[in-house]
Amino acid sequence: MAPVEIHRAEEVMPEEAHHEHDALVPTYVWDLVVRITHWAIVLSMILLAITGIYIGNPWGSSSSGPAGAHFVMGWVRVLHFYGAIVFALAVLSRITWAFIGPRRSGWRQFVPTSRRRLRDMISTFQFYSLIRTKPPACKGHNPLAGFFYMLVFGLYLVMIVTGLALYSVDSFSHMRWFQWLLPLFHGAQGARLIHHVTMWLLIGFVVQHVYSAMLTARVEKNGTMDSMFSGYKFLPKDLPDDDE
Numbered sequence: 030m031a032p033v034e035i036h037r038a039e040e041v042m043p044e045e046a047h048h049e050h051d052a053l054v055p056t057y058v059w060d061l062v063v064r065i066t067h068w069a070i071v072l073s074m075i076l077l078a079i080t081g082i083y084i085g086n087p088w089g090s091s092s093s094g095p096a097g098a099h100f101v102m103g104w105v106r107v108l109h110f111y112g113a114i115v116f117a118l119a120v121l122s123r124i125t126w127a128f129i130g131p132r133r134s135g136w137r138q139f140v141p142t143s144r145r146r147l148r149d150m151i152s153t154f155q156f157y158s159l160i161r162t163k164p165p166a167c168k169g170h171n172p173l174a175g176f177f178y179m180l181v182f183g184l185y186l187v188m189i190v191t192g193l194a195l196y197s198v199d200s201f202s203h204m205r206w207f208q209w210l211l212p213l214f215h216g217a218q219g220a221r222l223i224h225h226v227t228m229w230l231l232i233g234f235v236v237q238h239v240y241s242a243m244l245t246a247r248v249e250k251n252g253t254m255d256s257m258f259s260g261y262k263f264l265p266k267d268l269p270d271d272d273e
């Protein structure tokens with residue numbers, strides 16, 4: 030069998046790609062609200078998933094003695110609820126920002142309304158399906174990613190609403206008000222099931238999200254991964270705004 034030759038990406042890139050690469054300039058794409066809410070959601074979601082999995086299926090709690098001396102489940106639930114407050118505030122802030130913030134962070138990044146965005150959505154799909162070698166250059170989210178983020182925000186809202194319904198069940202505070210949500214899910218058990226299954230959908234999204242962020246950063250060489258920290262991507266100089 031002939032030996033397989035492995036080339037570095039730079040060696041197989043056509044000549045003009047290097048010129049294109051030279052012309053990239055740092056462009057501010059993610060403002061502070063987008064970055065802070067992104068990382069608040071990431072950190073709170075890690076805490077929520079770990080504590081949530083424990084609430085659903087407690088492990089290592091076969092300790093003896095009075096419950097007050099351990100209170101493990103109590104603390105785990107408290108952590109889950111603090112995480113839930115951060116998560117819900119971050120999600121609602123980001124959704125509000127999509128309507129009152131600058132255009133580049135706006136709802137048009139998620140809903141493909143312009144002809145160009147629809148066309149780029151298809152070519153991005155072709156890139157992921159290995160039909161095209163390069164994805165279309167975009168200032169903000171690529172249109173396919175943006176569309177999926179819209180669905181992901183829908184899942185965030187499902188987590189918040191089912192979480193509030195569950196919280197209302199044995200609450201003694203004004204949070205009891207949310208009990209009107211319970212019939213929507215056929216009771217607490219239905220809410221619990223949806224809350225649990227949606228968590229796994231979100232975990233599935235995160236795996237593919239981090240993979241495609243790494244993939245696009247490597248293929249486009251535009252600093253996508255770092256951009257969620259710094260706010261800047263490296264983009265061609267005269268790239269028009271995404272919804273133009």
Ligand code: HEM
Nearest residue numbers: 074077078081082084085113188189192193195196225228
């Ligand atoms: C991405 C975010 C979240 C994840 C991954 C998550 C995960 C989970 C999981 C796995 C459970 C256990 C369900 C089971 O298997 O029985 C749970 C329970 C619960 N979650 Fe969440 N959750 C999230 C967000 C929230 C939010 C935003 C709220 C409140 C608004 C919330 C409130 C609750 C409540 C009240 C329970 C039931 C606690 C109990 O039965 O003692 N969660 N969560």
Ligand code: HEM
Nearest residue numbers: 063071074123169170171174178181235239242253254257
């Ligand atoms: C719990 C884990 C994560 C979740 C739920 C998540 C979710 C999201 C969402 C919803 C967006 C859209 C942001 C907006 O417009 O407000 C986004 C964008 C982005 N995230 Fe994450 N993320 C996670 C982890 C990460 C990690 C670990 C990285 C790695 C550095 C990362 C890098 C990015 C980048 C670079 C973008 C913008 C990419 C683009 O152009 O579409 N994310 N993420």
